[in-house]
Amino acid sequence: xxxxxQLDSQVPxxxxxxxxxxxxxxxxxxxxxxxYVQYPNQxxxxxxxxxxxxxxxxxxxxxxxxxxxxxxxFHLRKPSxxxxxxxxxxxxxxxxxxxxxxIFGTGTLLAVQP
Amino acid sequence: DVKVTQSSRYLVKRTGEKVFLECxxxxxxxxxxxxxxxxxxxxxxxxxxYDVKMKEKGDIPEGYSVSREKKERFSLILESASTNQTxxxxxxxxxxPGQGIYGYTFGSGTRLTVV
Numbered sequence: 716x717x718x719x720x721q722l723d724s725q726v727p728x729x730x731x732x733x734x735x736x737x738x739x740x741x742x743x744x745x746x747x748x749x750x751y752v753q754y755p756n757q758x759x760x761x762x763x764x765x766x767x768x769x770x771x772x773x774x775x776x777x778x779x780x781x782x783x784x785x786x787x788x789f790h791l792r793k794p795s796x797x798x799x800x801x802x803x804x805x806x807x808x809x810x811x812x813x814x815x816x817x818i819f820g821t822g823t824l825l826a827v828q829p
Numbered sequence: 830d831v832k833v834t835q836s837s838r839y840l841v842k843r844t845g846e847k848v849f850l851e852c853x854x855x856x857x858x859x860x861x862x863x864x865x866x867x868x869x870x871x872x873x874x875x876x877x878x879y880d881v882k883m884k885e886k887g888d889i890p891e892g893y894s895v896s897r898e899k900k901e902r903f904s905l906i907l908e909s910a911s912t913n914q915t916x917x918x919x920x921x922x923x924x925x926p927g928q929g930i931y932g933y934t935f936g937s938g939t940r941l942t943v944v
Contacts, residue, residue, distance in 0.1 A: 721871075724869065749932050751932075751935075757937055757938070758833075758919055758935035759872075759919065759933075759935040760935070761932040761933070761934075764932055805871065805872065807932075816874070816877065819864075819872040820871055821870060821871035822871050
């Protein structure tokens with residue numbers, strides 16, 4: 716069975732500081748990995764994904780995540796955060812199998828303070 | 830852009846009522862999903878469907894049922910609502926594997942309160 720662990724339920728950070736949101740997964744098979752973002756009172760939006768190839772993936776708004784197979788991690792980073800990045804971030808894993816079912820972590824609230 | 834529409838943003842229902850949550854997607858996706866989201870628990874899969882009239886139980890199906898009579902519509906049914914079903918409900922859709930992995934597209938959610 717697959718699982719996703721986001722150890723930090725909340726990460727407070729000052730504006731323009733760097734941030735890392737941690738995600739670890741467990742799976743016995745090859746996986747696809749995703750980060751989703753949920754702004755207040757909205758549904759989830761896909762932020763970035765790792766399917767294959769380069770282990771470093773980037774989003775259009777400055778976030779990046781690196782797939783580390785040996786550490787079974789997919790941490791999300793941003794070198795300088797903005798107030799508008801305040802949201803809940805979910806890591807998710809899907810096996811390269813038939814059902815295309817995503818397993819989500821419990822989420823990390825990124826709280827950016829001025 | 831794919832759009833997933835959930836019919837209600839907020840609902841208040843009484844204990845014991847039968848509740849229908851509706852979800853419609855407009856991009857011909859095969860897969861559709863219902864999750865509930867609770868603080869500290871993340872998203873938990875209730876049911877999913879990979880084709881019309883096909884359904885599979887997720888991790889927490891008890892107290893829920895689903896219906897998929899048309900490809901674009903996936904309904905979640907609470908047969909007899911209880912207070913422990915107060916939650917945010919999220920619908921999502923996606924293409925089948927082999928057609929490209931694009932992740933899920935989510936609706937905006939329905940916040941259900943059972944009193």
